[in-house]
Amino acid sequence: MLYLMILIIGGIASYFGPWWIIAPVALALCWWKAKTPKEAYLTASAATVTLWIGYATFLNATADVNLIDKIAELFTGGVGFLAKVPKIAFVFTIMTLIATAIGGFAGMSGVQMRRYFK
Amino acid sequence: MKIIKHFWSYLVMVGLIFLLHNPIGPLPPLGRLFSPFEGFLQNTTNKSTLTDSELNLEGVKDEVKVIFDENQVPHIFAKNEDDLYFTQGYVMAKDRIWQMEFYTLVASGRLTEVVGEKALEFDRYNRRLGMARAAAKIAENLKTDSISSRILTAYAKGVNTYISQIDYKNLPVEYKLLGYKPAEWTPYKTILMLMNMRSTLNGGSDDFRITNVVDQFGFETVKDLFPDYPVEESPIIPVGTKWDFSPLPVKTPTKIMSGADDDKLIVKIPSPAPEIGSNNWAIGGSKSSTGLPILSNDPHLGLTLPSIWYQMQLSCPTVNVYGVALPGCPGIVIGFNKDIAWGVTNVGSDVMDFYKIRFNNAEKTHYMHNDKWIPTTKYIEQYRLKSGLVIKDTLIYTHHGPVVYNESKTTNFNKNTPAGHAMRWIALETTGSDLMIFHLLNRAKNYDDYREALTHYTAPAQNFIFASNQNDIAITPNGKFPLKWKEQGKYILDGSMPEHDWQGWIPMEQNPTVKNPPRGFVSSANQFSTDPTYPYYLGWKFAPSSRGIRINERLTAMTNANADSLRSLQNDNFNVSARRILPTLLTYLESSKEASLAPAIDIMKKWDLVNGPDAVGATIYEAWTTELGNWIWDDEFPSKQFLLHPSEDRTFEMIKKESTAKWFDNTNTKDKVETISEIINGSFKATIDSLTLHNGPMNPETWAWAKIKNTSIGHLGKIGSFSRTGIMNGGGKGIVNATTASTGPSWRMVVELDKEWPRGYGLYPGGQSGNVGSKYYDNMVDKWAAGKLDTLVFMKTVDEKSAKLTRTMTIKPKNK
Numbered sequence: 001m002l003y004l005m006i007l008i009i010g011g012i013a014s015y016f017g018p019w020w021i022i023a024p025v026a027l028a029l030c031w032w033k034a035k036t037p038k039e040a041y042l043t044a045s046a047a048t049v050t051l052w053i054g055y056a057t058f059l060n061a062t063a064d065v066n067l068i069d070k071i072a073e074l075f076t077g078g079v080g081f082l083a084k085v086p087k088i089a090f091v092f093t094i095m096t097l098i099a100t101a102i103g104g105f106a107g108m109s110g111v112q113m114r115r116y117f118k
Numbered sequence: 119m120k121i122i123k124h125f126w127s128y129l130v131m132v133g134l135i136f137l138l139h140n141p142i143g144p145l146p147p148l149g150r151l152f153s154p155f156e157g158f159l160q161n162t163t164n165k166s167t168l169t170d171s172e173l174n175l176e177g178v179k180d181e182v183k184v185i186f187d188e189n190q191v192p193h194i195f196a197k198n199e200d201d202l203y204f205t206q207g208y209v210m211a212k213d214r215i216w217q218m219e220f221y222t223l224v225a226s227g228r229l230t231e232v233v234g235e236k237a238l239e240f241d242r243y244n245r246r247l248g249m250a251r252a253a254a255k256i257a258e259n260l261k262t263d264s265i266s267s268r269i270l271t272a273y274a275k276g277v278n279t280y281i282s283q284i285d286y287k288n289l290p291v292e293y294k295l296l297g298y299k300p301a302e303w304t305p306y307k308t309i310l311m312l313m314n315m316r317s318t319l320n321g322g323s324d325d326f327r328i329t330n331v332v333d334q335f336g337f338e339t340v341k342d343l344f345p346d347y348p349v350e351e352s353p354i355i356p357v358g359t360k361w362d363f364s365p366l367p368v369k370t371p372t373k374i375m376s377g378a379d380d381d382k383l384i385v386k387i388p389s390p391a392p393e394i395g396s397n398n399w400a401i402g403g404s405k406s407s408t409g410l411p412i413l414s415n416d417p418h419l420g421l422t423l424p425s426i427w428y429q430m431q432l433s434c435p436t437v438n439v440y441g442v443a444l445p446g447c448p449g450i451v452i453g454f455n456k457d458i459a460w461g462v463t464n465v466g467s468d469v470m471d472f473y474k475i476r477f478n479n480a481e482k483t484h485y486m487h488n489d490k491w492i493p494t495t496k497y498i499e500q501y502r503l504k505s506g507l508v509i510k511d512t513l514i515y516t517h518h519g520p521v522v523y524n525e526s527k528t529t530n531f532n533k534n535t536p537a538g539h540a541m542r543w544i545a546l547e548t549t550g551s552d553l554m555i556f557h558l559l560n561r562a563k564n565y566d567d568y569r570e571a572l573t574h575y576t577a578p579a580q581n582f583i584f585a586s587n588q589n590d591i592a593i594t595p596n597g598k599f600p601l602k603w604k605e606q607g608k609y610i611l612d613g614s615m616p617e618h619d620w621q622g623w624i625p626m627e628q629n630p631t632v633k634n635p636p637r638g639f640v641s642s643a644n645q646f647s648t649d650p651t652y653p654y655y656l657g658w659k660f661a662p663s664s665r666g667i668r669i670n671e672r673l674t675a676m677t678n679a680n681a682d683s684l685r686s687l688q689n690d691n692f693n694v695s696a697r698r699i700l701p702t703l704l705t706y707l708e709s710s711k712e713a714s715l716a717p718a719i720d721i722m723k724k725w726d727l728v729n730g731p732d733a734v735g736a737t738i739y740e741a742w743t744t745e746l747g748n749w750i751w752d753d754e755f756p757s758k759q760f761l762l763h764p765s766e767d768r769t770f771e772m773i774k775k776e777s778t779a780k781w782f783d784n785t786n787t788k789d790k791v792e793t794i795s796e797i798i799n800g801s802f803k804a805t806i807d808s809l810t811l812h813n814g815p816m817n818p819e820t821w822a823w824a825k826i827k828n829t830s831i832g833h834l835g836k837i838g839s840f841s842r843t844g845i846m847n848g849g850g851k852g853i854v855n856a857t858t859a860s861t862g863p864s865w866r867m868v869v870e871l872d873k874e875w876p877r878g879y880g881l882y883p884g885g886q887s888g889n890v891g892s893k894y895y896d897n898m899v900d901k902w903a904a905g906k907l908d909t910l911v912f913m914k915t916v917d918e919k920s921a922k923l924t925r926t927m928t929i930k931p932k933n934k
Contacts, residue, residue, distance in 0.1 A: 019153035020135045027131075037127070056154040063162030064893040067291075071158050073839035074295070095152050101134055102149070109128035116124035 002033045006047035006103070014051065022048050022099075023106035030110030037108045044107025048099040053092060060088070141297040144234070150286065151294050161291045161891035170925050174932040177204045177275045184209055184927040187911045187920075190886040190894045192927075193431040195916035200272045202434040203448045205929060207276025207303070210428055210445060214888040215281065215300050216290040217424045218446040220834055222310040225317065226250035227501070232298050234504035242511060245499050247321070248520040248546050249313040255548040257306035266551045270305035273448040277303035291890060292835055311446035312552055316545035318419065319578035322390035323470045324659070327762035329375060329610045331755060343781075346605065346658040347650050348767035350698065352667045354581060354595060354642040355630045357649045363628045365653035368603050371617035375609035376474035387472075387522070389762075394419060394861060395661045396463035397688070397854060399641035399669055400585040400593075402634060407678045410871045411585035414684040415452055415461025416863035418856045421831040423841060423896060425884025427865045431913060432560070439560040440878060440912040442865050445888075449556040452867060454876055454912075457563045458586045459869035463642045465579035465595045468657035469544035471606075471620075473518045473613030477538065485516050486614040492517065516540045518613055540613055542620060544577040547598060552576055565590040565633065572596045573626050581642035587871040593640040594631040595647040595656075599624040604655045624654050639673040641666070643854070662766055664694035664852040681868045681879055688866050689905035690854040691729040696739050699770045700727070703746075706798040717816060718806050729855075730848045731824035734816065740823075740850055742805040749801040753785045766852075773798075823848060829857050831883055831899065833890075840890045847903045855905070866907060878910035 010025040026044040034040035060068055072087035082090065138149025151157045168190070180197040182205045187193065192209045196202035211218065223229050227245035229237035244250075260266045281300050293299060332340050396417040403409045419426055427442035432450060441453015452461050477494075478484040484491040495515040500508050514521040518540040551574065558571035568584045572594055575582075579597025584590070600620040611618040630648045632640060644661035672687050700722065707719050718738060725735025747769060755761040764772075772779050773794065782794045792800075806816070813820045824846040833840035849857035856862060867880035883902040887894040901908070911922050 014153075014155040019150050019156040020139065023131055023135060027128075052154055056159055059154055059159040059162055062164050063159075063891065064164050065162065065891050065895070067158060067162050067891045070839040070890060071291075074837055091152070094148070095154070098138060098149055098152055102131065102138075105127045105131035105134065109125070109131055112124045112127055116120065 002029060002043050003047045003050075005029050005033070006044055006107070007051055010047065011051050011055075014055075020102065022051065023102050026103050026106040027110040027113075030107040031114045032110075034107060034111045037111045040107035040111040041104040044110075045100040045104030048103025049096050052095050052099040056092070056095060146295045146297050156287050158291050158294060158891075160287045161294075161889055163887075163889065163892045168925055170927070172928045172930065174930050175208070175279055176932045177208075177272075177279050178929055178931050180931065182929040183916050184929065185913070185916070185923050186925050186927070187922045188924055189429070189898065189908065190924075191429045191431070191911070192886075193911065193913050193923075194433060195913075196434040199434055199436060200268070202432055202437075203269050203272040204276035204279075206430065206432060206443070206448055207273040207278075208280050208929075209276075209430075209927075210443070211277040211280035211303070213886055214424055214428060214445040215277070215284075216292045217834060217888050218277070218303075218307075218311070219300055220292075221314045221446060222307045225253065225310040225313040227499070230501050230503050232296050232504065238501060238503075238509065241501055242499075244317075245501075245511070246513060246520055246522045247317065247541070247543070248513070248515075249317060250310065251497070252546040252548055253309040253313050254306055256309045256551075257304070259548060260305065260309075260551055260553075263551050263554070265557060266553050267305065269448045269553065269557065270308055273308065274303045274305055290888060292837075295837075296835075308447050308553075311444060313545060315444065316578045318394065319464045320466075320469050320543075320545055322388045323472065324389050324762050325470075325472045325607065325610055326387065327389070327757075327760050328608060330759070330761045332375065332609060334761070335754075343764040343768055344658070344762070345768065346608075347646065348663055348765065349771045350667065350767060351646055351649070351663045352670045353646045353649050354593060354640075354666070355632050355648045355652070356635050356637060359630075359632050359635065359648075361628075361630075361651070361653060363625075365628065366601060366622070366625070368601055368621055368654075369617070370603035370606075371615065373612065373615070374603075374605060376612040387470075390466060390659075391861075394464065395466070395644035395665070395856065397641075397643045397665060397669060397856070397863075398461040398463050398581065398583040398593075399639060399673060399684070399687075400459075400583055400591040401639045401673060401676065401679055401684070402591045403589045404638045405673070405676055405679055406870075407680045408870060408872070410587055410589055410873070411459075411591050412679065412681060412684055412868065412870050413454075413459040413461060413583065413585040413591075414688060414866075414868045415463070415583065416688050416866040417452065417462065417464075418861055419864040421829070421860055421862050421864065421883055422834045423831050423884055423890075424834060424888035425864065425882050427882045427884075429880070429882070429886065429910075431911075433913070433916070437561050438914075440910060441867070442880075442882070447553070449553065450560050451556055452865065453560070454869045454871075454878055455560065455562070456875065457588075457871075458559075458568065458584065459871060459876065459878075460559050460562075460568070460585075461583045461867065462580035463583075464644055465581055465597065465647060466644050466657070466660050467579055467595075467599060467647070468602075468607050468659075469577065469579065469600065471542045471611055472522075473516070473540045473542065473611045473618065475516055475518075475521060475538050475540050475613040482514055482521075482538070487517070488614070488616045494521075514538070516613065518542045518619070519546055539610070542600075544579075544598060544600070547576050550574060550576045550598075555582075564588055565592060568592065572629075581644075581647070583640060583642065585869070585871055587873050587876070590634060591640050592631065592633040593642060594629055595642075596626075596629050596631075598626075599629065599654070599656060602655045605658060606655065608658050628654070637674065639676075641669050641673060643669055659765065662695070662852050665854050665856065668692055668694045668854050681870050681877065684868045685866075685879065685905070685907055687854065688863065688868070691848040691850075693727045693729050693736065693739065693850070693853060695743070695766065695770070695852050696725075696727045699743070699773060700725075700739065702774050703798055703802075706795045707802060709795060710799050710802075712799075712803060715803060715806060718802075721816075728848070729823055729850045729853050731822060731846050732818065733823045733848070734818055734821045736823040736848070736850065737809065737821050737826045738805060741809060741826075742802055745805045745808075746798065746801040749784070749797050749804075750781055754781065823850075827857075827859055829862065829903075830860055831896070832860060842896055842899055845899065845903045847905070863902075866902070868907060875914065876912065878912055879907040880910050881906070881908045 076082035441450035554574035643665035645666035849855035
């Protein structure tokens with residue numbers, strides 16, 4: 001339930017707001033619904049990752065040009081070890097790392113702060 | 119402790135968001151960039167982005183319709199001129215804002231602000247050229263020119279309206295990567311963009327390199343090896359054209375260059391780039407199948423993505439014109455309307471001269487001129503780095519222009535006073551408005567209108583070609599030309615002698631021109647404007663004559679031509695230089711005893727002299743002639759020590775007629791005197807060895823000309839994955855199809871004039887969109903490489919129907 005709420009409310013907020021808006025959304029919802037910091041971290045990060053990767057997959061699938069490949073190449077320089085990683089995997093890994101950290105710590109802090117005030 | 123226990127995760131989150139929201143070192147803001155909701159994925163496009171739309175904008179007075187065709191070329195239909203240029207600015211910014219701003223940062227030497235310290239030297243060079251200061255002055259002067267200032271203001275308003283609408287999500291991806299935002303557009307920035315063109319086309323000089331040759335070898339050698347007119351030439355104004363004016367007198371002083379130097383002059387002023395040239399021609403009705411003129415133009419520039427050109431049609435009750443515009447500039451630069459067509463190629467006359475300056479002291483407060491100490495003007499230049507750091511630099515101006523090169527060493531002028539070199543450069547002329555020529559050409563109806571338009575142009579001087587449906591064709595090397603004595607500015611001038619100042623200007627009406635010549639066509643390919651009978655001095659060196667010779671040969675033979683005949687000439691790959699020299703070179707190779715070279719020699723013998731994409735002969739020829747030039751000249755005239763090599767024309771003449779010239783000897787071998795045969799054979803072997811080393815043994819596939827040439831269209835900001843490489847096509851420098859590794863025809867256009875309605879064909883190596891996420895970023899490249907042209911949609915009225923029109927953007931005035 002919490003997962004779905006973060007996904008839906010976070011999705012709507014992200015569509016209109018700045019990229020980090022998912023953090024306050026996850027924080028607030030976990031404050032309200034999550035039981036333990038661990039649960040909050042896992043649920044919020046899973047929801048954020050789902051949201052980011054899901055939307056990215058949609059944008060990439062409907063795009064005329066594969067921009068993911070071009071951006072990946074810009075970062076890996078097209079040489080060395082990183083160049084051997086499939087480009088989409090490289091980009092999605094970065095997205096996942098960012099989404100896990102932002103969403104996870106936001107959710108976790110919701111529960112921890114609630115405990116402080118109660 | 120309790121606070122830490124409960125708030126640490128919150129602090130981690132806030133810290134992470136902060137870090138990912140801002141650039142760290144060279145890294146862009148990663149969170150923002152990779153978020154699918156705001157980042158680069160928002161720059162992807164698909165069909166849904168290209169549908170009809172309606173906008174309400176404050177800047178327009180009346181309804182404007184912008185109809186896009188299948189190449190996403192906008193056809194703007196406005197009800198008045200202000201709305202027309204407002205909309206031109208708006209749609210151009212929508213497609214190209216990053217590129218527009220980038221050019222202005224280059225010209226004003228402000229790249230460090232967005233890319234950081236690595237651009238400092240480049241910025242410093244551009245600031246020393248003084249372009250920003252001249253642009254500011256021009257923009258100020260233009261305020262008194264009611265037409266130009268009205269157009270510039272309307273255009274800037276359109277650009278700014280678009281800028282005010284973009285949020286981070288819609289920013290071009292380059293802004294996201296570099297972490298900055300577009301700033302307000304002003305008429306000054308449009309002038310900066312034009313400065314960029316002046317610098318690209320007129321911003322090179324060999325004055326230092328040839329002065330070094332004089333210092334070392336004397337005037338006699340220079341006269342022999344660096345003549346003022348080539349042996350083989352086919353000038354733009356046909357030989358025999360009468361000059362019906364009485365020229366102004368010009369006095370030549372006895373001393374024609376500044377005193378010799380102790381050391382070689384070493385400066386980082388680039389040589390004029392011969393590959394940055396262009397072709398244009400027009401055939402009269404006597405040669406065309408329609409009985410009316412056909413005009414062709416292909417300006418050769420550095421190939422970039424986004425492209426330097428932007429196609430559009432501009433229409434309102436006072437004008438209806440189609441063609442290409444420069445991003446950042448209102449109006450159409452090369453194009454056609456119902457009655458006329460016009461185009462440009464670079465003239466390349468000598469309009470950048472250097473003066474040796476003698477200062478009175480180390481602070482350089484005064485300099486000597488006409489036996490008096492004249493005060494210098496100093497400006498403090500500030501470079502803001504991306505990091506916020508500010509670096510300062512002092513720029514010194516004399517009446518000649520800016521001192522672009524400060525040398526610390528003492529010189530012959532006076533052992534105790536520092537010297538420097540000031541630059542007199544046409545690009546810094548602040549009179550007149552180059553925009554007016556395009557304004558008038560866009561509206562021109564006949565030859566007289568063309569001639570009137572020409573008087574409104576300063577620089578970079580262009581060969582303006584013209585054709586009308588009244589069956590007139592004409593060409594005019596046009597711009598402001600300094601009135602010079604013969605060879606003035608070939609060498610470094612003496613900044614203290616008033617006789618060395620520019621003497622005035624060639625009166626505009628005395629610029630070389632020809633109308634309806636008996637040969638039935640006019641043409642230019644950056645070669646000499648005229649033969650030596652023209653009473654004024656324009657320069658001693660122009661682009662090699664080979665393209666011009668080939669174009670004129672083919673046009674002379676052409677009859678009953680149509681647009682496709684001219685298109686085929688644009689793609690002509692015949693190598694005129696090879697025709698001139700290869701038979702002679704091959705006779706020397708006959709004596710070769712190297713068995714390993716036999717297959718390569720055989721290829722050269724069988725080569726049809728065409729630089730086609732598959733030609734191995736072209737690969738060897740191009741590499742070999744470069745190598746041969748170095749073998750002959752680089753011992754006496756080392757280019758690393760800033761000495762100029764004689765031209766290809768002079769070199770070929772020496773190979774053919776002066777086979778015992780002392781220059782063939784390699785002076786680096788002390789106890790041996792090399793013969794011409796040894797140099798030709800040796801350089802051939804070195805060429806084959808080098809090609810083998812880099813590409814493996816000779817093989818028709820790996821040594822194919824297109825493979826070796828590897829034409830690439832690089833991204834303007836040098837992002838590799840935003841570039842196109844390995845384009846398979848023929849051509850080369852000195853070939854009519856002047857496609858080299860990184861330069862080439864940046865727009866190809868052919869227009870068939872007609873009494874009713876003209877037919878235009880054209881295309882450029884790029885796409886209308888500056889967005890790398892759009893398929894219209896580079897959609898014309900393959901067709902361009904194949905040498906094809908698109909049929910251009912030149913609409914008569916806003917209601918015209920065509921299967922090629924895809925969507926309409928309607929702009930309505932916003933009700934306040």
